[in-house]
Amino acid sequence: MKQVVQNYRSGELSVLDVPAPGCKPGGVLVRSAFSLISTGTELMKVSEAGMSMLGKARSRPDQVAKVMQSVATNGLPATYRKVMGKLDSYTPLGYSLCGVVEQVGAGVDDVKAGDLVACAGNEHALHAELNWVPRNLYVPVPDGLAPRHAAFGTVGSIALQGVRQGEPQLGEVALVIGLGLIGQLVVQLLTAAGVRVVGADPDPARCELAERLGAVACGDPGSAAVAAAVAELTGGHGVDQVYLAAGGASNQPVELAAALARDRGRVVDIGKCRLDLPWNAYYEKELDVRFSRSYGPGRYDPEYELEGRDYPIGYVRWTERRNLACFLDLVSRGRVDVEPLISHIADFEDAVETYRRLKDGESKAVAVLFRYSGPEGEGTAQAPAVAVPAVRVETRAPAPSRPVDTPVRLAFVGAGNYATSMLLPHLAQREGVVLSTVVTTTALSAANAQRKFGFARATTDLDGVLGDPSIDAVFVVTRHSSHADLTRRALLAGKTVFVEKPLALTEDELAGVLAAVTESGNDRLQVGFNRRFSPLLREAKARFGTRSGPASLRYLVNAGRLQHGSWYLRQGTEGSRFTGEGGHFVDTASWLLEADPVSVYAVAAAGNEDLQVVLRYPDGSTATISYVTTGASGFPKETMDLVADGKVLKLDDFVRASVHVDGTAGRKRWVSSRLPKARDKGQSNEVAAFVRAVRTGGPMPVPLESLVATTAATLAVRTGLASGAPVTLARAAR
Known part of the structure; x- marks a missing residue:
C-alpha cells in the first residue's frame, strides 16, 4: 500500500510503498476514502523538518532538554548515534480520516465489513491507503453524511473538547482568537450552543468566513473593531470565555484574552501559541486558565486507545470516542457545516505537491482533503441521488367558489424589504384585491406595513389569521428558515399559499410540505419564481x-x-x-x-x-x-x-x-x-397570475410538480x- 511519510532529518516528503497492516484483535482494518490535512499541526511539523539542526533545536526546547539529559547519562557519542538514527527515519503524517471497514478483528461487534467509519489518532488515522484502527478510535458514520465531511471527525473532536472545557452557557459571549480550521469549528460549535461569538484573526478572508458561519463580528486582533464588538455585546463587561485557537510565537493572543475577558472569565488554550501570561492582568481579573487536551478523555491513555477499555459513562461523560460520535452527529444534522471550510481536494497520489504548495504559501487553505480511490472514494463512488417526491393528492379539495365580483382577501406573513418593495406595491392598488391582514413578529413592523399599504388589520397572531375563514390566500414572505413550516400550516388551514423562494431548506422540509398537501388535499401553492x-x-x-x-x-x-x-x-x-x-x-x-x-x-x-x-x-x-x-x-x-x-x-x-x-x-x-x-423581473405579472387563480379557482400559475422538481x-x-x-x-x- 501507499503512505505519506517524511524524513525529519532532511525534511523530504514522499508517498512510499509500505507493507499493509494486519487486522489485529480489538480493531478494524479501514481502507481510506478521504483524509484531512491539519493545516496547523501538520504544516508545523513539515516546516520544522525543513529547518536546520539549530532551527529544529530552537523549535523543540523540550527535546533538547531530553538530549542533554541523555548526554549526561550515556555520553555524547551514544547520544549522537541515537538522535541521528531517530531523525533519519520515516515518520507518518495524518490523524483524521473517513474510510470503509475492510476487515473486522476479533472482539469487535459494532461494525462489519463495508461500513463507513470515521477514524482518529496520529498512529491509526494516517494518510495511508489502509489503517488498523482500535475500537475506541473509530465510530460509524451517520446515514447520509458524506465521507469527505466525516473526515473532519478528529479535528472536530479537538474543537468540541475545547468548547467543553470552556463550559459555555446559553446567552454568553465568547471570543475566538485564531480562525484557522479549529477556530472556525469552535465558532460554529459555540453558535450551535447559543453563544454569541466574536472572532479575531489577521486574515480578512477567514474573518469573513467566520461571520458566514455564525460569528457576530470578526476583525484583526490588533484593531479597535474587535474590542468595540466585545464592548457592545457585553455592555463593557468583557467576554465570558476566550478560546485560544492560534499558533505562532507571538504573545498577542494571551494578552488580548486578558484585555477582553470579563472578571473571572475563562481562557481555554486549544492551539499551540506562546503562553507568557501577563501576571498582573490575569491576577487582577482572577482569570481561569484551562487547557484542552486533544480529542478528550482517553487521549494518551494506552489502555483506552490501544486496549479498548472504555471509561464508564457515569464517571466520564465525554470520551474521545463519544466526542467523535457527537461531532459527526452535529454535522449530519446541519448544526455544523464543514463544506465551506474545504479549500481544496487533492488526489492522494499528489500528496507531496499538495504539501509543498501549502508550505510555500502558494495555496491559502483552511482545510485540504486527500481523496483515495476505493469503495467510497470519489473515483469509484456510486453517484448520489436526491429523491424528487411525488405529488400525491388523494382527495383534491375543490377551489373555493366565489362570485366573480367578490374581492380576493389576502394576508401577508412577514413585511420585510422584499415584501414591501417587490410584492405589495403590485397589490396595494390592484382592483379586486383587499389587503386584509399583515402578520409580523414585532408590532411596529406590522403597524408600518399597515400604514404604508392600507392593510385593514395588523397583528402578531398567526393562528388567528390562519383560522379566519374570510381570508382567501396567504403570502409567506419571512426568513428562509420559516418558509416550509409556515407553508405547511397554511395549506393545512385550507388557504391558497404564495411563498417566497425557497420553498424548503432540506429534503425533510420539502417532504413535510407535500405531506400537508396529501393530508389536506390542498395543492394550491405558488413559489415566488418570478423570472x-x-x-x-x-x-x-x-x-x-x-x-x-x-x-x-x-x-x-x-x-x-x-x-x-x-x-x-x-x-x-x-x-x-x-x-x-x-x-x-x-x-x-x-x-x-x-x-x-x-x-x-x-x-x-x-x-x-x-x-x-x-x-x-x-x-x-x-x-x-x-x-x-x-x-x-x-x-x-x-x-x-x-x-x-x-x-x-x-x-x-x-x-x-x-x-x-x-x-x-x-x-x-x-x-x-x-x-x-x-x-421588470416579472413580479407584477406573477402576483396578477396568482390573484387570478385565487379569484377564478383555476389552475395555479406553475404546476406543483414543477415547484417540487426545482426545489429538489x-x-x-x-x-x-x-x-x-x-x-x-x-x-x-x-
Whole structure:
C-alpha cells in the first residue's frame, strides 16, 4: 500500500510503498476514502523538518532538554548515534480520516465489513491507503453524511473538547482568537450552543468566513473593531470565555484574552501559541486558565486507545470516542457545516505537491482533503441521488367558489424589504384585491406595513389569521428558515399559499410540505419564481420559438458580496446563498427548456462561494448556472445565452434581449428596445397570475410538480458539493 511519510532529518516528503497492516484483535482494518490535512499541526511539523539542526533545536526546547539529559547519562557519542538514527527515519503524517471497514478483528461487534467509519489518532488515522484502527478510535458514520465531511471527525473532536472545557452557557459571549480550521469549528460549535461569538484573526478572508458561519463580528486582533464588538455585546463587561485557537510565537493572543475577558472569565488554550501570561492582568481579573487536551478523555491513555477499555459513562461523560460520535452527529444534522471550510481536494497520489504548495504559501487553505480511490472514494463512488417526491393528492379539495365580483382577501406573513418593495406595491392598488391582514413578529413592523399599504388589520397572531375563514390566500414572505413550516400550516388551514423562494431548506422540509398537501388535499401553492413571468423574457422565448434538438443554456449570476451583518450569512439556520436564491435560476432554465432536470453536478471554487451548477434534462439539454460572488459590482447581475437549432437567445439583465436565427432566407435577428424604466423581473405579472387563480379557482400559475422538481434540484446542489459527483434526481412513483 501507499503512505505519506517524511524524513525529519532532511525534511523530504514522499508517498512510499509500505507493507499493509494486519487486522489485529480489538480493531478494524479501514481502507481510506478521504483524509484531512491539519493545516496547523501538520504544516508545523513539515516546516520544522525543513529547518536546520539549530532551527529544529530552537523549535523543540523540550527535546533538547531530553538530549542533554541523555548526554549526561550515556555520553555524547551514544547520544549522537541515537538522535541521528531517530531523525533519519520515516515518520507518518495524518490523524483524521473517513474510510470503509475492510476487515473486522476479533472482539469487535459494532461494525462489519463495508461500513463507513470515521477514524482518529496520529498512529491509526494516517494518510495511508489502509489503517488498523482500535475500537475506541473509530465510530460509524451517520446515514447520509458524506465521507469527505466525516473526515473532519478528529479535528472536530479537538474543537468540541475545547468548547467543553470552556463550559459555555446559553446567552454568553465568547471570543475566538485564531480562525484557522479549529477556530472556525469552535465558532460554529459555540453558535450551535447559543453563544454569541466574536472572532479575531489577521486574515480578512477567514474573518469573513467566520461571520458566514455564525460569528457576530470578526476583525484583526490588533484593531479597535474587535474590542468595540466585545464592548457592545457585553455592555463593557468583557467576554465570558476566550478560546485560544492560534499558533505562532507571538504573545498577542494571551494578552488580548486578558484585555477582553470579563472578571473571572475563562481562557481555554486549544492551539499551540506562546503562553507568557501577563501576571498582573490575569491576577487582577482572577482569570481561569484551562487547557484542552486533544480529542478528550482517553487521549494518551494506552489502555483506552490501544486496549479498548472504555471509561464508564457515569464517571466520564465525554470520551474521545463519544466526542467523535457527537461531532459527526452535529454535522449530519446541519448544526455544523464543514463544506465551506474545504479549500481544496487533492488526489492522494499528489500528496507531496499538495504539501509543498501549502508550505510555500502558494495555496491559502483552511482545510485540504486527500481523496483515495476505493469503495467510497470519489473515483469509484456510486453517484448520489436526491429523491424528487411525488405529488400525491388523494382527495383534491375543490377551489373555493366565489362570485366573480367578490374581492380576493389576502394576508401577508412577514413585511420585510422584499415584501414591501417587490410584492405589495403590485397589490396595494390592484382592483379586486383587499389587503386584509399583515402578520409580523414585532408590532411596529406590522403597524408600518399597515400604514404604508392600507392593510385593514395588523397583528402578531398567526393562528388567528390562519383560522379566519374570510381570508382567501396567504403570502409567506419571512426568513428562509420559516418558509416550509409556515407553508405547511397554511395549506393545512385550507388557504391558497404564495411563498417566497425557497420553498424548503432540506429534503425533510420539502417532504413535510407535500405531506400537508396529501393530508389536506390542498395543492394550491405558488413559489415566488418570478423570472418566468418577465415580459421581456417571455417575448424572447416566443421569438426563439420551438426547437427540435437539445439546447445548451448558460446563465451567469453575478450575485456580489453580502454586506456585513446580513442574515444571509447565517448559513446554519437560513441555508446557503444558493439554497436561498438558486431556485430562481433553476426554475428559469427549466421553464425555457420546458422540462424538469434529471441530474445536477455542482463544483465550488476554492475559498469562496462561487459555484458552477450543471443541470441535465431528459432530452440531452444542459443548463450551466455560474453563481459567483467575486465579480465586479458594476457588471450586470444576470446574463444568459440559450443555444439550439441554429438559434441563440441572449438576455442582458432583463434590460435587453435578442434572438439570432439562421434561416433559409438569410440570418434573422430580433432585438428588444431598451426598457425605459427599471428592470421588470416579472413580479407584477406573477402576483396578477396568482390573484387570478385565487379569484377564478383555476389552475395555479406553475404546476406543483414543477415547484417540487426545482426545489429538489436546488437542494441537490449541496449534496453534489459534498460528494463531488453528479446527483441523480430520482423521481418517486406516484
